[in-house]
């Protein structure tokens with residue numbers, strides 16, 4: 120089929136990966152292109168289109184990874200991305216990634232593509248799991264029945280990739296004719312009438328006309344819109360009333376008949392090409408056994424909390440000694456380099472730039488690599504195991520009290536890594552209202568960028584209770600998210616709730632490769648961030664700390680000092696009215712790690728170490744109040760940008776930024792003033 | 802009767818899917834179609850977990866009321 124296919128050179132191919140969620144598309148994409156896109160064992164990991172390149176023999180391939188979708192119905196934003204690309208996009212062939220051990224539901228989507236006339240290769244992925252279940256698929260037969268080439272693969276082990284590529288480059292518009300399913304005389308008669316009306320009305324769209332007719336009979340809103348655009352509202356109305364008229368006379372709804380006939384066709388294909396063991400001979404289902412415990416009414420939530428606590432403990436107890444080493448290294452390096460530079464007669468300004476600016480600022484942030492590394496290792500294992508959708512199931516109890524449902528919990532877990540993908544993950548929710556609420560509360564999930572701030576303060580001021588203090592912040596974030604979701608649910612808008620249906624994939628052993636790819640990607644991003652935005656801000660702050668010329672470095676008279684003093688009164692009632700804290704918060708909006716970077720520069724931490732400076736300048740109570748502020752206040756610009764682009768309006772990022780600042784201020788105020796009254800930590 | 806009324810361990814045959822376009826479409830997408838056998842794995846106040854063949858699907862109570870089943874089981 121040629122939709123908007125542009126002319127390409129003979130040896131260039133544009134290949135799209137499409138299929139049900141969690142069927143292994145991104146795993147395949149990474150395998151083909153050498154990319155490191157996010158893979159996870161739950162439906163809805165990929166929510167946007169990604170492009171990569173591959174070459175095979177003398178062919179050059181452009182490969183596109185799409186969000187997973189169960190049909191072309193497109194009920195949520197991620198599915199719209201896939202549907203729009205598949206129905207109007209520019210591509211040569213679709214690699215339809217199919218979960219072999221779940222053929223009937225996967226083929227429901229395949230059949231829809233084939234009816235549309237898409238050139239596709241049926242990729243029977245997860246062949247290993249089908250084998251384990253004793254499912255035998257006759258490839259030749261299934262290919263013959265569907266009219267497509269068939270390749271068997273195990274994307275996670277790289278099996279079958281070569282044959283897939285060989286098939287892909289050979290595949291050239293073989294099947295001009297789209298698949299035709301017999302919908303029974305009643306519907307078929309109507310289809311032919313609608314098709315002839317489409318012809319009469321000059322429906323010139325490149326779309327297959329039979330397919331368009333079926334879509335119209337199903338009352339597909341996109342098809343109706345397209346028709347109205349193409350032939351005008353009045354002619355479109357004629358077709359619509361013909362369909363309505365027939366529907367009145369019919370016994371069953373046409374869309375029911377169409378669905379049933381599709382499944383009838385699929386069942387026929389499967390019965391002729393697939394063999395599976397009798398029910399009593401099937402191997403026992405381990406996932407069900409795990410689920411019996413994990414999703415238990417009473418154990419579910421305690422187990423979830425234990426998992427979160429486990430991740431947290433893992434990140435800290437293993438990370439702490441490592442941080443100590445790196446910190447010691449940077450301090451030693453700062454001192455040694457400083458001495459060396461001064462000794463060599465290098466100007467004090469340059470010495471200060473290197474020790475206070477680079478080592479004090481960027482170094483203070485880089486110290487936390489071990490934590491970032493461990494946190495993402497743990498998140499990677501969690502995501503690959505299949506537990507994510509169970510957590511969503513278990514948390515439904517809490518979420519439904521807030522007018523949301525369990526699926527809204529997945530973006531929140533993603534937010535613990537970073538709020539930008541967290542905000543994007545809300546695309547899988549099918550109601551606008553649920554999406555907006557989920558977006559608004561996502562920044563309350565404490566992301567990895569805030570971790571360095573907590574760790575450095577907790578280590579300096581609560582050396583004996585560091586991990587309890589940090590864990591309390593994570594918990595505070597969740598509690599605030601719950602409260603705010605409840606409030607937004609009441610005041611914001613009524614509107615339809617999302618529909619809660621979610622697949623629970625089988626538990627899978629996290630692959631070393633999958634987990635490490637994820638982790639390296641994140642650690643790499645962290646280092647890159649340290650080398651770019653954090654570096655740039657730190658340099659800026661160092662410059663501001665040295666201006667106006669001749670001022671004492673990082674004194675209250677320097678530009679940064681003056682700026683901080685301007686802001687400080689806002690934070691005075693919260694216990695940290697010093698200019699250093701104030702300016703670090705303001706710059707922290709650029710990226711939350713910058714809070715640490717700024718403090719590192721203004722306290723000249725390259726020499727004495729940041730912890731000592733913090734102990735000297737903050738009381739434990741003020742520090743806890745400051746950390747609360749860092750947890751809750753205005754999200755970083757990247758998150759605000761994501762909110763802007765996801766909601767297509769400035770309204771929501773502005774609301775998010777302001778309500779969070781007010782919330783943060785109030786909570787910090789209560790903590791600090793309350794603590795003062797009770798005389799705790801002063 | 803609606804799927805939501807069944808007890809854990811019971812199986813039934815799907816007869817009909819009610820509901821608006823989105824609800825019905827999403828259910829159909831996940832394989833809730835007439836003539837299919839469903840098994841209840843969990844049903845305890847909150848969402849259900851049901852088995853459709855090898856598949857496990859979590860289903861909100863509201864959605865489970867839209868799936869009409871017959872306890873007699875499917876013919877085949």
Ligand SMILES: Nc1nc2c(ncn2[C@@H]2O[C@H](COP(=O)(O)OP(=O)(O)OP(=O)(O)O)[C@@H](O)[C@H]2O)c(=O)[nH]1
Pocket residue numbers: 139140141142143144145146147157158159160161162163164165166185186187188244245246247248272273274275276503627630633
């Ligand atoms: N056993 C097995 N597991 C696989 C195979 N291919 C992928 N997986 C696993 O299946 C899960 C889903 O893989 P993804 O590549 O994220 O799936 P996807 O189709 O991109 O999913 P969405 O982005 O949610 O649509 C991961 O846990 C993979 O490790 C395979 O061939 N065999």
Ligand SMILES: [Mg+2]
Pocket residue numbers: 144145146157158164165185186187
């Ligand atoms: Mg994916």
